[in-house]
Amino acid sequence: MSLMRIGEKPEIARLPLFRDMDDAMRERVLSGSFLQVFPPQLTLFERGQQADFLHVLVDGLVELYVSGTGRDTTMKIVEPVTSFILAAVMTDLPYLMSARTLTSSRVLLVPAALMREVIRKDTALMQATMHELALGYRDMVRALTDMKLRQSAERLANHLLEFSAQRGNAWDFELSGEKRVLASLLGMTPENLSRAFGTLKEHGVNISGARVRIEDRAALAAFARPDPLPADR
Template sequence: MRPAERPEIATLPLFRDMGEAERNRIFSGSFLQVFPPQLTLFELGQRADFLHVLVDGLAELYAHSAGRDTTMRIVEPVTSFILAAVVTDMPYLMSARTLTSSRVLLVPAALVREVIKQDTALMQATMHELALGYRDVVRALTDMKLRQSAERLGNLILQQERRQGSTGRVQLRAEKRVLASLLGMTPENLSRAFGVLGSHGLVVDGSQVRVVDRSALEAFSRPDPVRE
């Protein structure tokens, strides 16, 4: 990593509370690279050689079997992936590819495991990210089991609206086919779900979504009672 890049990366949640010597050790062995859209970063079953930290852009975690793909997660900055494989030194359970031009920090997995043993702040940050990842999985599984397709879409829109500043507007960053896969739908079902939500306070214009009646959308979508 170039010296000019280090101050920005040092503020990332995973590294900001580390001791300076340990942080410099991590940075000395890391690479900050820009990848084009639709580039495969790693494949399911590969051993985790690097911890990936998405600094800018958008990435997709997906699984595939028997000629079929399904989106498991859409990764937005700033977050690491897949930390569990790095910590356990086990193969990836998902593949990853960029959805847009993305800036990704690559930290050697062996170096991460070694420094975790020496730096309490990095250990605590790692535990925190793993815990958040677990909670995301629980939310996604609950969503899939307890909500119909249009309700899942409405709940996702409400989550994104909060994350994007609670302005009543949502920018869909991923293509709708990826969004459909994430929600366990076909693209046709996603279009129908948007149509249903049009009767419950949502207006869609391409990738721009407006929440014009929040109460109606919440009543229909039944957002999580426990907020993030």
């Protein structure tokens, strides 16, 4: 039944979520799952559906979003290798977010029932799940405070600093995905994102196309006033 190629296993086994669990149990989970390739712009699941699978993005780029009345909003951009929608799977409640691929992506699909069954038996997996959910909660707390008490250019500035930090404090990098998606993630319109980049030009950031160059990190940080608490992961 497993459509999973051997080559992927080490990467997945190294995930915080699966890292500490019993080897036999992990084998059981992985052999009950399947790896699928999806084209770009494909909807993986919709908000409101029963949570049938835990998803692990192995390769590509996935957007988690919510379509409200009229407009949509991007909640998270998932980069490999990361699991997503753990909370819905765990609680056996409907998905709160929809997911679509942004680029062609490979996704490991772990049947939710299997996941829940193994969690009950494997304490290490349960602990890892708990930890993962706690970190996810904290991410959301940060995102919400960001939205509530920062304005748009400041949010962009912080996002750039964080993004840079994620790639070893690179001062020169490419934005992944389209700007419209970034705008939605940051809670603004594409037009406004453009203007926000304009504002940041005067605070040490140079942009051309998708290429961002942080010319003056101190100036950018002074404008962004980043959270003094370090990121959790």
